[in-house]
Amino acid sequence: MSETRKICAVITARPSYSRVKTVLQAIKEHPKLELQLVVAGSALLDRYGNAVNFIEKDGFTIHEKVFMVLEGENKTAMAKTTGLGVMELSNVFYNLQPDAVLTIADRFETIATSIAAAYQNIPLIHLQGGEVTGNIDEKVRHANTKLADIHFVTSEDAKNRVIKMGEDERYVFNTGCPSIDLAAEVQNRPGLDFDPFGKYGGVGATFPLDDGYIVVMQHPVTTEYHQAKEDVIKTLEVIDEIGVPTFWFWPNVDAGADGTSNGIRSYREKHNPKNIRFFKNMEPNDFLRLLVNGKCLIGNSSVGIRECSFLGVPVVNIGTRQNRRLRGENVLDVSYDKKEIYDAITLQLKDPKNTRSTIYGEGDSGKKIADILSDIELRFHKTISY
Secondary structure: OOOOEEEEEEEOOHHHHHHHHHHHHHHHHOOOEEEEEEEEHHHHOHHHOOHHHHHHHOOOOOOEEEOOOOOOOOHHHHHHHHHHHHHHHHHHHHHHOOOEEEEEOOOOOHHHHHHHHHOOOOOEEEEOOOOOOOHHHHHHHHHHHHHOOEEEEOOHHHHHHHHHOOOOHHHEEEOOOHHHHHHHHHHHOOOOOOOHHHHHOOEEOOOOOOOOOEEEEOOOOHHHHHHHHHHHHHHHHHHHHHOOOEEEEOOOOOOOHHHHHHHHHHHHHHHOOOOEEEEOOOOHHHHHHHHHOOOEEEEOOHHHOOHHHHHOOOEEEEOOOOOOOOOOOOEEEEOOOHHHHHHHHHHHHHOOOOOOOOOOOOOOHHHHHHHHHHHOOOOOOOOOOO
């Protein structure tokens, strides 16, 4: 093993970068660690925001880029993309020879990282295991846990669940969520110090921000992907009716993303809403700054559960995608019913539930994780205790 430990982190999608950015920085700066960065999947694709541009702008050296996303945005394409990821990442790890591989959370492509590392006897580090939610993400998350050797979880609830799954408690650490580190930075300097229209362009309406705005981020639910277009149109109709200026963000690449995207495009072309601006992506800190200065987040993104709880941003969480995930008092849960969505948004705008919570950490996760990785005994074989 080299004098410095080579930690290979794999980022496969835009949300994964915000989840791990402070960990990457802490590894990069740690005298006992060396960062190897692999960017893959939809993080390389322009139509999903081309997160690789933000990664390079932040000063990270990318060691490998892996193009592995198959067209289709359906459940079969997801499975094939994962298979292609196993093949490509296996070669990447063979060439880079890392001392450990880091995989993030629960997106479907992350299981490819875990398989490629585990089958080559490379110690696997997993961030954000032990949580429970809706759709395929929960299966992937728990599968990653069982393939992983070192676990960095975001809450005591998640830590207890990982240990109950048979993992060695000496290798399970509640470090909080690294994305809260970014939220803490924004909380310390919350002003909206950039022009969203000028910096990121987007398409649709322009509007003054003085009277406030809301943010929407709605993804398809992979187990309900056939409803994606219908679901997003319901939300669009409500937002259009309410009339509040709105920043709307494009969905992740999942089964059903084509339905969500088609619903957005068709509604925009037919109705040309005067209060909605559509964006692909923003730099993580800019996005959080947009949130903290807004009136409410609507949709089903985990950012409403994690970062918004820390920032105290009111949230209307729609549908099953975040089922059973720990949440703060800032969140109102509704089904895909237009009246429920309308009433919840109206309530949050008039009487916002913006209580702050630290259930996902205090804002120092990245450094904690790097310090542990610098000294912990690395292993790729474990005996599960029950």
